[in-house]
Amino acid sequence: MRLLLIAGLLCTMAAPPALARAIPDPNQKHAPGNEAPQKAIAQAGYSTPVNYQLQCAGCHLGDGTGSKANDTPKMKGFVGNFLKVDGGREFLVRVPGMSQSALNDAQLADLLNWLMRKDGMAGNSVPDDYKPYTEAEVASIRKVSLLNLPETRAGLIRAMREQGIEIDDGMDNAY
Template sequence: MRLLILAGLATVLAAPPAMARAFPDPQQKPAPGNEAPQTPIAQAGYSVATNYQLQCAGCHLGSGEGSARNDTPKMSGFVGNFLRVEGGREFLVRVPGVAQAALSDAQIAELLNWILDPQHGMAGASTPAGFQPYTAEEVARVRHNALLNLPGTRAGLIARMRAQGIAIDDGMGQP
């Protein structure tokens, strides 16, 4: 057994050095086009639609249709219903994809308002009349309160919606 271990150790020591480095090479030049440091998304000045594509569409898809297969509820025609129940407004800011987005508080407020716009947003008629737009200050107050039980919190809000007679059409297969 000892001989086997020594033979294995000798093989490892005799192997050529690995090509990957654990530490970056200070002499390495950046790839063409990457010479300047990247601008953080929050400072890039993208439109709200571009921010949606960069921060939300990966899960909720391009038009907010979601994907039950990936456990991602749809937003289109539904997400405004969260504003109809106690705790729903804060929930939309605290959802991890929103709270942890690479956007400023003002950009998150702008993005939520864009999604929830009753006339032009993907929430459509699900947004209640009298919707008060989010502000950067509100987002800043709520955003950093971690949502520790996303499924449980969401289920509680959905139960409140059902108690109010709101039809649940979130694409998750549970009418």
């Protein structure tokens, strides 16, 4: 038995090293076309629709339909309803995907305003008296963490129902 164990160890030590290295090769060159150092998203100067694709579409999908299977609500034609209830405006900034995104405050304000366009994601759910988000407003709101997303969202959905707003966000809203 001892001989078998020693033979196994010797075979392991004699085997060629693994193909993948644990430590990157410092002499490895960049892939062609990727020689320049990458910029942070907040400094890259991407358009607002590109920022949506990079920061939001992974969960809410490219057209804002969300995914009930992934517990991600639909924004398309619905997200503007949050602006109709107390605390909803702040909620949209504090949602972790927004407040913790790689976007700076001006880009986040632009993204929220882009989402709230009547010809865009929010559609007719946007209130007629909508006031665009500003960089300063986003900076102020973003500093306050959202401690309980499900409970906060449930309260806002209840407030929408009390106002007679139809809840069409693709989720099971039993509250």
